[in-house]
Amino acid sequence: EVQLVESGGGLVQPGGSLRLSCAASGFTFSRYWMHWVRQAPGQGLVWVSRADGDGSTTTYADSVKGRFTISRDNAENTLYLEMNSLRAEDTAVYYCARVSSAGTTFDSWGQGTLVTVSS
Amino acid sequence: QSALTQPRSVSGSPGQSVTISCTGTSSDVGVYNHVSWYQQHPGKAPKLMIYDVSKRPSGVPDRFSGSKSGNTASLTISGLQAEDEADYSCCSYAGTYTPWVFGGGTKLTVL
Numbered sequence: 001e002v003q004l005v006e007s008g009g010g011l012v013q014p015g016g017s018l019r020l021s022c023a024a025s026g027f028t029f030s031r032y033w034m035h036w037v038r039q040a041p042g043q044g045l046v047w048v049s050r051a052d053g054d055g056s057t058t059t060y061a062d063s064v065k066g067r068f069t070i071s072r073d074n075a076e077n078t079l080y081l082e083m084n085s086l087r088a089e090d091t092a093v094y095y096c097a098r099v100s101s102a103g104t105t106f107d108s109w110g111q112g113t114l115v116t117v118s119s
Numbered sequence: 120q121s122a123l124t125q126p127r128s129v130s131g132s133p134g135q136s137v138t139i140s141c142t143g144t145s146s147d148v149g150v151y152n153h154v155s156w157y158q159q160h161p162g163k164a165p166k167l168m169i170y171d172v173s174k175r176p177s178g179v180p181d182r183f184s185g186s187k188s189g190n191t192a193s194l195t196i197s198g199l200q201a202e203d204e205a206d207y208s209c210c211s212y213a214g215t216y217t218p219w220v221f222g223g224g225t226k227l228t229v230l
Contacts (some may be wrong), residue, residue: 003168018129035219037219039219043121043223044208044221044222044224045157045208045210045221045224046121046221047218047219047220047221047226048219049219059216061137061217062217095164095165097165104153104155104170104171104212105153105155105156105167105170105171105210106155106165106167106210106219107167107176108167109164109165109166110164111163111164112164
């Protein structure tokens with residue numbers, strides 16, 4: 001069974017940093033593109049970032065480019081999101097999600113971790 | 120402001136059918152057949168219900184169906200059941216720069 005478990009969320013002041021983790025199990029982690037998607041309170045889902053199987057190709061939404069860094073450790077089956085210069089508008093539940101082998105949909109999601117940016 | 124436009128809410132009685140629309144552009148929904156629909160109960164992770172416009176993952180009831188015409192995709196739920204009450208979000212592939220765009224979500228109420 002595919003499992004994705006996020007951790008690392010919490011309360012952080014504006015301008016602060018946080019690192020999220022997503023522990024994967026139940027599949028060959030290195031074979032899949034992995035993504036971060038976030039959802040602000042009462043709002044819709046928004047794509048944040050992605051990394052290919054070995055982490056050599058990464059892409060970011062304009063809203064986080066230059067502030068967030070996605071990475072992965074395939075030996076530990078873990079995806080990361082390093083978040084710096086956090087802003088109030090980064091407040092959201094952050095989900096890690098796996099894109100299917102065909103590359104056409106998010107077929108598995110974690111339960112999410114809440115990041116709150118506030119003074 | 121989400122990239123894809125969905126109605127904020129829809130409702131229906133048990134046994135009835137409802138359709139939720141998802142309007143994008145010729146850069147996403149209109150050009151790619153990679154439209155998905157996700158069901159999300161409060162405080163829970165999204166669950167894939169429809170992918171590639173009209174395909175159902177195993178385990179999803181055939182009461183759920185998807186379609187697309189031009190820049191608009193639709194999710195239809197027939198034979199509404201109480202457990203269908205949830206938020207439903209659409210998602211489309213949109214190319215290499217911003218690969219995935221989502222709708223703002225539609226709250227389905229089963230009366």
